[in-house]
Amino acid sequence: MPRRESTSVTIYDVARRAGVSISTVSRVLNDSVDVSERTRSEVLQAIEHLKYHPSRTARSLAQQEYHSFAVAIPSFTAPFQNELLKGIRAFIREPGLDLLICDLGSKNIETSLRAFLDRGAVRGLLICGVTISEEMTRDLMDIQSPTVLIGSSSPAFDSFTWDDIKGVQSAVSHLVSKGHTYICMIRSAVESETQRNRIEGFKLALEEAGIAYNSRFVVSGNPTYHAGYSEEDGYDAMKTILNEHSACTAVVASSDVQAIGALAAIKEAGLKTPSDIAVIGYFDIKTSRFIGLSSVNQGIQQIGFSAAKKLHDRICGTLLGPAEHIIFEPKLEIRASSH
Amino acid sequence: MPRRESTSVTIYDVARRAGVSISTVSRVLNDSVDVSERTRSEVLQAIEHLKYHPSRTARSLAQQEYHSFAVAIPSFTAPFQNELLKGIRAFIREPGLDLLICDLGSKNIETSLRAFLDRGAVRGLLICGVTISEEMTRDLMDIQSPTVLIGSSSPAFDSFTWDDIKGVQSAVSHLVSKGHTYICMIRSAVESETQRNRIEGFKLALEEAGIAYNSRFVVSGNPTYHAGYSEEDGYDAMKTILNEHSACTAVVASSDVQAIGALAAIKEAGLKTPSDIAVIGYFDIKTSRFIGLSSVNQGIQQIGFSAAKKLHDRICGTLLGPAEHIIFEPKLEIRASSH
DNA sequence: CTGTTAGCGCGTTCAC
DNA sequence: GTGAACGCGCTAACAG
Numbered sequence: 001m002p003r004r005e006s007t008s009v010t011i012y013d014v015a016r017r018a019g020v021s022i023s024t025v026s027r028v029l030n031d032s033v034d035v036s037e038r039t040r041s042e043v044l045q046a047i048e049h050l051k052y053h054p055s056r057t058a059r060s061l062a063q064q065e066y067h068s069f070a071v072a073i074p075s076f077t078a079p080f081q082n083e084l085l086k087g088i089r090a091f092i093r094e095p096g097l098d099l100l101i102c103d104l105g106s107k108n109i110e111t112s113l114r115a116f117l118d119r120g121a122v123r124g125l126l127i128c129g130v131t132i133s134e135e136m137t138r139d140l141m142d143i144q145s146p147t148v149l150i151g152s153s154s155p156a157f158d159s160f161t162w163d164d165i166k167g168v169q170s171a172v173s174h175l176v177s178k179g180h181t182y183i184c185m186i187r188s189a190v191e192s193e194t195q196r197n198r199i200e201g202f203k204l205a206l207e208e209a210g211i212a213y214n215s216r217f218v219v220s221g222n223p224t225y226h227a228g229y230s231e232e233d234g235y236d237a238m239k240t241i242l243n244e245h246s247a248c249t250a251v252v253a254s255s256d257v258q259a260i261g262a263l264a265a266i267k268e269a270g271l272k273t274p275s276d277i278a279v280i281g282y283f284d285i286k287t288s289r290f291i292g293l294s295s296v297n298q299g300i301q302q303i304g305f306s307a308a309k310k311l312h313d314r315i316c317g318t319l320l321g322p323a324e325h326i327i328f329e330p331k332l333e334i335r336a337s338s339h
Numbered sequence: 340m341p342r343r344e345s346t347s348v349t350i351y352d353v354a355r356r357a358g359v360s361i362s363t364v365s366r367v368l369n370d371s372v373d374v375s376e377r378t379r380s381e382v383l384q385a386i387e388h389l390k391y392h393p394s395r396t397a398r399s400l401a402q403q404e405y406h407s408f409a410v411a412i413p414s415f416t417a418p419f420q421n422e423l424l425k426g427i428r429a430f431i432r433e434p435g436l437d438l439l440i441c442d443l444g445s446k447n448i449e450t451s452l453r454a455f456l457d458r459g460a461v462r463g464l465l466i467c468g469v470t471i472s473e474e475m476t477r478d479l480m481d482i483q484s485p486t487v488l489i490g491s492s493s494p495a496f497d498s499f500t501w502d503d504i505k506g507v508q509s510a511v512s513h514l515v516s517k518g519h520t521y522i523c524m525i526r527s528a529v530e531s532e533t534q535r536n537r538i539e540g541f542k543l544a545l546e547e548a549g550i551a552y553n554s555r556f557v558v559s560g561n562p563t564y565h566a567g568y569s570e571e572d573g574y575d576a577m578k579t580i581l582n583e584h585s586a587c588t589a590v591v592a593s594s595d596v597q598a599i600g601a602l603a604a605i606k607e608a609g610l611k612t613p614s615d616i617a618v619i620g621y622f623d624i625k626t627s628r629f630i631g632l633s634s635v636n637q638g639i640q641q642i643g644f645s646a647a648k649k650l651h652d653r654i655c656g657t658l659l660g661p662a663e664h665i666i667f668e669p670k671l672e673i674r675a676s677s678h
Numbered sequence: 679c680t681g682t683t684a685g686c687g688c689g690t691t692c693a694c
Numbered sequence: 695g696t697g698a699a700c701g702c703g704c705t706a707a708c709a710g
Contacts, residue, residue, distance in 0.1 A: 051481035056459020058703030086416040101438040120395020142390035290603035397687030
């Protein structure tokens with residue numbers, strides 16, 4: 001038995017009031033050309049009068065089309081993610097799409113992602129900063145919707161990553177070229193491939209410069225927020241460096257916020273940057289300009305944009321062929337002198 | 340004629356494979372108790388085997404229920420909005436909801452919002468930082484879905500705002516109590532009620548202190564990003580202050596990022612804070628702690644959280660009664676000494 | 679140019 | 695405990 005108690009006005013109500021059939025209303029709504037000016041305006045009037053608004057859900061179901069992009073991302077309000085979203089948004093705004101954001105939190109990321117998938121499939125999915133396990137790969141393939149990865153890679157999907165090794169390497173080489181010989185690195189206390197790569201870049205650069213690597217050069221704070229990429233972490237790590245590496249004259253942080261924290265510790269100790277200690281951060285944030293921080297620019301926004309575009313093309317079928325893996329090469333950007 | 344070409348596996352496929360009807364599958368999916376253990380596990384097996392994933396769209400349509408919150412917001416990646424979203428997210432994560440974000444951009448905000456509404460109604464709507472016109476009020480009432488406003492108010496909807504007058508007033512009074520008599524204010528060059536209120540608070544505080552107000556005390560930069568609330572703006576404005584108000588010893592910025600820019604200008608001029616010039620920013624960002632900036636905390640996150648909760652309660656029908664207007668009172672937070 | 683009708687994929691009463 | 699049938703609101707052939 002029907003349960004006609006829905007309060008919302010539907011396409012039927014409009015049709016009745018305009019004295020036409022629902023398909024005509026639908027045509028008007030979708031800008032179909034085959035509608036006479038008269039009925040068209042009558043329908044529009046009825047819509048106006050009844051304050052009719054279509055249901056995006058019903059429309060999506062009928063059309064098998066979606067008007068939003070799904071983005072699964074850990075802590076989407078964190079600085080890096082935020083930057084990424086700017087890029088994604090830049091692409092999305094033009095086609096008039098909305099963003100369905102699933103915040104994965106910062107723990108149990110995989111579980112959250114799986115729950116999101118179970119909550120219902122989506123038309124296209126952008127996954128940021130999540131290492132994709134074998135099992136997750138299968139799960140993702142099962143939902144059969146175009147998927148694009150950012151910050152992690154898998155042969156099964158289009159992915160966008162950046163070359164962390166070269167990134168840190170260029171930063172350290174820069175410091176070396178400025179005459180530094182005792183360089184430390186601030187890392188996140190949380191293990192990850194990204195982190196390993198960055199350390200690798202650090203090692204390579206030292207090696208290239210003929211400086212002996214020692215694991216003591218790599219220091220971390222205590223992971224607090226954002227998996228160890230926070231101001232607090234940078235601050236703690238820098239304090240450690242100041243205590244245990246009095247000869248150190250330059251520091252590479254593995255994220256921008258860490259670098260900001262490090263600067264605070266340096267300032268607190270009565271030292272100056274870059275005259276006493278040079279600091280280079282990874283990632284590019286606007287603030288760095290005023291804080292006086294050199295950084296490694298990853299063009300995060302651009303990555304977001306490209307990834308969104310890729311996903312869009314996949315969804316529209318404009319793009320066929322196998323998954324691609326695009327690797328960005330970070331550029332060192334000198335905003336403040338970094339001797 | 341049907342158009343059976345859908346590639347995705349539906350509840351029918353599962354039912355067929357498990358040798359049951361779709362309603363049984365549905366029951367299993369929705370944790371209905373009235374299913375025998377045997378058929379239940381058979382269904383689950385079929386689901387597993389077929390890699391079945393329900394369609395969130397179809398489910399929403401059938402249930403007349405939604406699993407996401409719609410948030411309409413201008414430039415959602417801007418610092419303030421970002422903070423707000425943290426609060427919203429904090430609430431939303433627990434109920435396992437997703438966020439449908441409509442980025443309103445920074446121009447044609449009203450048009451964008453209207454387009455979003457036309458794209459299809461939603462179950463509940465959170466609108467942040469948009470001044471609601473009379474006409475928009477009607478449009479919003481038409482869609483008949485619970486609506487909560489943040490940063491603007493309208494008698495028709497629940498709204499959360501903060502007392503900008505008292506906020507700036509407390510900041511200025513603090514400076515006065517520290518002995519400052521020549522105080523300037525950095526405003527956004529863009530006109531808004533918020534801005535007017537802040538200036539009003541500035542005036543009131545001066546008046547209270549027996550200091551004559553002069554509109555020259557209120558300085559703006561050239562609006563670049565974010566409607567004049569950017570580091571660049573603060574930087575420019577501060578330069579102006581240093582040039583034209585040599586006697587000035589304290590500054591109130593109307594946003595945190597402006598304050599950061601202002602600090603940069605001060606540093607560049609070879610002056611020190613707070614010994615030469617004290618700076619207080621509006622809003623609270625984490626960075627301020629390391630930059631050494633006192634600020635007026637608006638509890639932005641908390642507002643986001645409260646608003647999200649309110650909306651949720653409205654949607655669930657837990658909360659009835661007329662719309663409420665909740666006004667938060669900003670608190671001055673002394674993080675760095677600000678003489 | 680317009681109305682009829684059959685789905686889109688799922689939840690949900692009802693009988694059995 | 696389970697199945698048949700209807701409806702959620704809309705789009706898209708097809709027939710007129």
